[in-house]
Amino acid sequence: MNIKFKQETFRDDFSFQNSPEAIRRFPFPFHEDKYMYSVNMEPHVPGSKGHAYETLIDVDEHYISEMADRAKVLKEDPLRCQALPHMMQAQWDTLELLMEQMAEGYPDLFTLTRQADQWHWINRPLNIDQKFTFGDVTTLPCEPMEYITRQSQGDFCIVDQRDNNLWMDAGIATTQADWSLDFDIGMNFMEWHGPVPLAHQMGVFERALKFLLNLQQGKPVRRLNWTMTINPRLDTSPENYHKWGSDRMTVTPENVGQKVHLRCELQSLWRLPRSNAILFVIRCYLLKMGELVEVPKWGRRFPRVLKSLPPELVDYKGLTRFRDMTVEWLSKYDDGKPTSPGIYPD
């Protein structure tokens, strides 16, 4: 794997864009021409080459720039990274898991060597060479979850399992689609899922909770979630709503291709070995409408999906202001031909 890392921004001048390879590896979340909210979990096993599923913890061309963006967010708002005191073992579990997966998936970029509890971590893209004692916080520059997630794309929640429920007791969130770690920390599963419309009526969360309580070690699962974002902004947090809320007003028929992004979250869930907690990885991918239509199947499918969305979901996902304009722009690329099943490009 030869990744050409980009220098780009997710704020101010928004220079982010995807290379042709990055477009084709985008985890497109619609397997048919319509969308229904569902829990749709599947085993998180390595997928085909050249797709975001190729390795279980994906590193792509945006890695270095995303890590720089995370550092900026944390500098402005340290509360984006929090862990309750009883989560220390789960933090070490998380560090181990991410280091193991990255070193295994990208041996040319990351190396992990272990002699009992004496660990040596090399991260070449970020120029990091760290020796430390596993289990001893004083041998790292910061706590283990923060340490490793400053080097891993995506947001991370560590969820403790007690009393037949799951508790959001640690996490780092700088690329989140409008949810707040500072608000959710310490909450249980039902509480933090409070506001999704329709889903409750369908008993979706009860079933999801039951499923996750029995999530097994060695058998991670994944699902895709999606929304849309104006400008390639990673940090669309409620805390910063004043910075991005008004972006929605700036969409015009001329700039849809450049400004409107499909935002896909690849969520993977892992049972952690020492703490019995669950690591929830929420990895965000952005795709411009102009990039999406480079894949003819997606160019046909996405306007059909957008058109058929129930109005509550349009509101909930915050698409109201620009959905029709986007459908209109995309319809040039929909020649009405049938699409093949599944998410992959033809």
Next chain:
Amino acid sequence: MSINTDMAVRVTAITQVAESVKRFRFERLDGKPFPVFPGGAHVVVAWKDGGMIRRNPYSLMSAPGDTSAYEISVLRVEKSRGGSAFLHEKVKLGDTLSLSQPVDLFPIDQRGRKHIFMAGGIGITPFMAMMDQLSKLNQNFELHYAVRTRTHGAYWQELTERYGAHRVKIYCDAEKLFIPTEPLLGAQPLGTHLYVCGPGGMIDGVLGTARKLGWPEENLHSERFLAPPPGAPFTVKLTRSNKTVEVAEHQSILEAVEAAGVDAPFMCRGGACGQCETNVTACDGEILHHDHYLPQADKASGKKIMICVSRIKGKEITLDL
């Protein structure tokens, strides 16, 4: 969702650790390290016994951080026609078996400021791993361990040596020494968590006392080594796989269904995890719920059954499987 993550293992040591208790050491055939596991976890051990496959859950009692081997300790159950007799009498060094990934239904509450473990007999096994984990984290715990006689009790000597008599207290029935549950539970600091594993009567007694003393439910943890009870034979109809299966006197529904080649989900095989919950389409008799997973309302509805331990009194049950 069936990805097979079972691990093929070889028996590399068998040790008689007390009267009727043997310890088995397993190493992986593929030479890979075992996953680290949380103290309190069990694995399902599977092996061939003549024409049938046996699958029994056993708590891991080796050090959770030791990835070179897994160890379990098995009590030879007196009236066993099943697994524990086979493990004690037939299994030899070098034999191969299969282990599931570890599953923890008896986790340590990481918020606990102090942890009290109460073990009866073979119920000591999960605590061996939990104590190893907590001692490495310098956390505060105490073990109260009831054994029938000093020769029946496994590990009491080495545990006392390792953790000290101030943390490990042994109570021997034969010496008329019993765990002083009430005074003990009455005098604990706030933030203490209690864990009980042993015979059903002991667990009920200890938890009852704790509740009477006002312990919050979140601080009470227990694990039962439940095995599927025998009963009169009956017939199971499976609507989705379109099969009819006879459940014998000493079989569980799950075992009968597996023997018929139908893959049903399970994790604990002891009525605790909820994984084998199955919808009942029809039943001409009474469901005997032996699990401690289903809420009372679900049990009363007659619409759900945990097929790893529950059976029916009657002729036939139809399941959505």
